[in-house]
Structures are given as structure tokens and as C-alpha cells.
Amino acid sequence: MATNDVPDIVIGRLPIYLRALTLLQEAGQEITSSHELGDRLGIGSAQIRKDLSHFGEFGKQGTGYEISYLREQIAKILHVDRDWTVALVGFGDLGQAILHYGGFHRQGFHIEAIFDNDPEKIGQQIEGKTVRSLDNLAKVISAQNIRIAILAVPAGAAQEVANTLIEMGIKAILNYAPITLSVPGNIQVQYVDPVMHLQRMAYYLE
Amino acid sequence: MATNDVPDIVIGRLPIYLRALTLLQEAGQEITSSHELGDRLGIGSAQIRKDLSHFGEFGKQGTGYEISYLREQIAKILHVDRDWTVALVGFGDLGQAILHYGGFHRQGFHIEAIFDNDPEKIGQQIEGKTVRSLDNLAKVISAQNIRIAILAVPAGAAQEVANTLIEMGIKAILNYAPITLSVPGNIQVQYVDPVMHLQRMAYYLE
Structure with a gap:
């Protein structure tokens, strides 16, 4: 192939x-x-x-x-005839909505690690997973051999967190933060930004 | 222009x-x-x-x-120098996550009408809005002059609901249901399907 x-x-x-x-x-x-x-x-x-x-x-x-x-x-x-383990980084409202959205799991993308830097969230148990501190990224990503991350942190933190993820071995980032990430050529990034879809359609309305 | x-x-x-x-x-x-x-x-x-x-x-x-x-x-x-009123159709987990996602409102797209066909949800008050029956679509969309709808119903219902929305005067649909909608040429449709982004990136992983 x-x-x-x-x-x-x-x-x-x-x-x-x-x-x-x-x-x-x-x-x-x-x-x-x-x-x-x-x-x-x-x-x-x-x-x-x-x-x-x-x-x-x-x-x-x-x-x-x-x-x-x-x-x-x-x-x-597409390599989706297998299951993939995914890290979710950022567990605010958006991160929580992403975790509860059934579509990822149903299609073989399993969120098995959750990270946030809010001390009130760290340690929380959700659906059998523990929210961990960003300090644990390296250990968890390497132990679970995770290659895909969903990024749901605020815009201001996204580039720095992405840099860390890439250092730790993440190869693909699904970015929900409203910024364009700068990444090396061998790293995949895709953007989810529903507002941009609405803006594009608004052009055709009058 | x-x-x-x-x-x-x-x-x-x-x-x-x-x-x-x-x-x-x-x-x-x-x-x-x-x-x-x-x-x-x-x-x-x-x-x-x-x-x-x-x-x-x-x-x-x-x-x-x-x-x-x-x-x-x-x-x-892009015609986004103004505010737009948006209808949210489907108020399950996904619809609720969409309502609580701050990005739309912040960028001038205001969800002002919410519809579902679940009797337990109809009549519920959320952020000053009332969840209404789909039977009220025509009345509300015309009274509020709504042109944009966010579709968050199950795949099996999406085409039928889209047809109704278009009949009622909706010109742009942001579709979260995992199907490709068939619509007339003068209707805008954009798709939000994060799983497809992951699938595309998985191709590059081995």
C-alpha cells in the first residue's frame, strides 16, 4: 500500500x-x-x-x-482497524464535553488519560480515569505509549502545552484551542473550530 | 465588494x-x-x-x-460584523455541550431557540431559554427571523429535521450529526465531526 x-x-x-x-x-x-x-x-x-x-x-x-x-x-x-489510546489535555467545560461525547470511543479512539493543571481537578475520578497534573504527562504518555492528544486548554496555554506533548512523543494533536499551532513537519495537527464554520456560511447569508 | x-x-x-x-x-x-x-x-x-x-x-x-x-x-x-441569532436543534448530551460552549456567543452567534422532541426536555428552562417541541419550529424561526441552525440530533433523524428546517427558511446548517445531508444548492451546510479528523491523522501514524 x-x-x-x-x-x-x-x-x-x-x-x-x-x-x-x-x-x-x-x-x-x-x-x-x-x-x-x-x-x-x-x-x-x-x-x-x-x-x-x-x-x-x-x-x-x-x-x-x-x-x-x-x-x-x-x-x-487509515490505521483505524485498531483501537487507539488518546490523551485529553485540559479538563474545563470543553474537555468535559469532549470526554462525554460518545463518538470518539465508539470509533475506536479511547480517552485513557486526562490532564489539567487546576489543583481542584487533579485527582478527580471520572469514568474510571484519574485527572492528573500536567507534570505527569511524560510518565503517562510513555507508559501507555500514547501517540494522539486532544488539546482543550485555553488559547494562551496551547502552544506551550503542544510543545511539551510533542517532546513527550505525541505525533498527532486534535486542537480545540482557537489558535494555529506551530509544530515540526512530522507532527499532525487538525483543528476543531465550529465558529469558523459558522463564519464561512455567514458570508453567503444576507 | x-x-x-x-x-x-x-x-x-x-x-x-x-x-x-x-x-x-x-x-x-x-x-x-x-x-x-x-x-x-x-x-x-x-x-x-x-x-x-x-x-x-x-x-x-x-x-x-x-x-x-x-x-x-x-x-x-463575512457578515460577522453583526450578531446572528441561531437555533439549536437537538438537546441531548451533544446539544447541551454546544449550548454551554462559550465560543459561539463570544463571536456573535447567539443560540436563542432550542428544540427537542423529548417530552421530558420540552418546557425546560436553560439560561433564560425554553426548550421547545419541534412542532414549534416554524413559528419560532419565522418570529425570530432565524437563518442559521445547529443540528445536533441523532443520525437517523438528521435528514428529516434538516428538510423541515430548510422549509421553514433556514439557510445555513452546522451539522453535528454523523451523516452527509442532501440539501438544495442555495443552502449552506458545514460539518463538525472530530472523529474524522482523528481518522485522517491516524493514517500518518504507525
């Missing part, structure tokens, strides 16, 4: 395909086509076939894709 | 510029350049200048941009 030479924008569409296939499978459907997927997703069918062709042959001309097979293959390509 | 002829991908970058300018301004800085913005955002400075040139002249060669002016102008272009 090719890895480094696939454009990042193609990788970004694989989770979209995976979600569509999961929904089709949950609805009891067994076969789909690039046309059906394209119609559902607002993406051209040729684009979908081209994206998938980076990774192999997944369907036959005229017979379409077997949904469960294609879904397994995409999960394997 | 041009509107229809600006590529959507350019519009998508304006909130990113707006956020960077806001952070610079909060840090007390008065002047910036496309180079500084580009370095902070990982976007080429030529791209930034080209994006902004769709809307006019905002800086002088060699002297850079006045941050407060450029920020005001981008806010005006």
Missing part, C-alpha cells in the same frame, strides 16, 4: 468515504457504486474512483463495490 | 485570517504582513495577498496591513 506519495487531500476524503460506507452498511445495503457514493457526498464519481485507485482495486467495472470489504480496506489504510 | 465570483475555498480561508488577526490584536500588535500571517498559518504569503485582492486593497507594499482595519474589513466581508 502506498503511503507517502498519496496527496493529503485524498487522505482527507477517506474518512468521508468510510462514514458513508458505514451508514450504508448499517442500513443493510451490501453493494454500492462510485456514482451512489458521489451523489450522497457531493463528490464526483470519477474523483472517488481516482482516490481509491491510489490504494488498489476495490471493485469491478459494472458490479460496484462490496460495502463491507471496501469499508474494511479503507479502515486498514 | 465582489461576492458570487469568489471561490468558496477562498471564503473558507477568511475565517482563518480573521482568527489570526484577532489573536495578534489581542497580543497588542498593530501591524502585520502577509509573510507574518503566512508563517503563522502555514499558508504562502502570495496566496494570502491573492485571496485578499478579491475584495480590495488592504495594505501598502512594504508597510504591511493595519491589523484592526483588516480585521474589521474581513468581518464585514
